[in-house]
């Protein structure tokens with residue numbers, strides 16, 4: 001049937017032009033007629049065309065193919081190189097891509113000028129498919145066009161295989177029991193990470209961070225090159241993170257394993273950081289979870305210990321608490337962060353404010369509010385930049401002594 005379809009004077013005329021240019025392999029000849037009859041390989045198309053041309057008295061040259069320069073007769077070399085590189089990775093799916101060299105692109109242009117490229121498929125497409133099929137056969141893994149775990153790139157320019165390994169993403173929540181730990185590493189302000197006397201040559205403002213504390217265990221388990229922590233917002237460095245914890249996603253770069261027991265990993269991280277930090281609810285997610293947790297305007301609940309410049313009566317305090325309960329707060333970017341954030345006015349709501357402790361000049365509050373409300377300034381008023389504020393309503397200077405995040409709704 002295929003033979004009948006190809007045995008057509010228009011097709012044979014084109015094929016004749018091609019073989020008169022020089023020796024050509026079955027793949028490259030057949031590929032120029034790929035749109036004729038689906039479900040068969042280009043190699044078979046090429047073989048049949050050569051038989052038909054030989055029958056018609058055409059003399060076929062042998063030798064290295066003038067288009068692919070022998071690439072298609074040497075596919076196993078590429079497959080072996082790919083398998084060797086893939087060997088250290090765990091993956092379920094892959095996809096093959098090709099960076100075609102300049103020489104092959106020129107040859108293909110010549111070919112298409114000659115034939116008009118009416119029935120042709122690009123060289124790249126056949127190469128990707130043929131190498132993909134062979135890797136599938138050798139490994140039992142499957143080609144996935146949508147979300148492959150690994151993209152195998154045949155770099156014909158550099159004559160080597162490159163791998164593009166999809167990161168692993170893990171969602172979780174962290175609890176921070178100790179104050180003074182930032183979420184991610186802060187470079188030293190003096191030396192910007194190079195190391196100086198101020199940072200004791202660590203290059204960092206703080207000795208450790210949530211990211212660094214969990215990184216070693218995770219990187220080891222996944223055999224990854226690097227790990228990035230994406231937090232759903234961040235608490236102040238001096239605030240603890242308690243209650244249900246703060247959602248985060250870690251992104252693991254170049255993982256060589258992707259089927260790790262997350263419960264065991266969780267246990268290991270928590271044992272390594274006993275009393276300082278814990279993670280919970282680890283699970284595998286897709287990349288889009290990063291944007292989801294970063295953009296989520298999650299409501300937060302804080303516990304705040306407040307120190308007042310002078311003692312106030314409990315009724316006055318209760319009155320201020322009542323006024324703030326449910327209030328919309330107008331907050332201009334706090335002075336302490338205005339050097340790194342746009343200076344603008346934000347409106348954030350307080351959903352619930354409860355007085356949980358009181359002793360004249362100190363009090364303890366629980367505040368449930370919109371994400372992005374600066375709680376320290378809600379208490380101090382930040383020189384009138386936050387309004388209303390506890391200090392403003394009481395007419396007394398007020399300052400946060402202790403701050404804990406006890407819930408992040410997400």
Ligand SMILES: [Zn+2]
Nearest residue numbers: 025028065068
């Ligand atoms: Zn060829």
Ligand SMILES: [Zn+2]
Nearest residue numbers: 188191196199
């Ligand atoms: Zn430094």
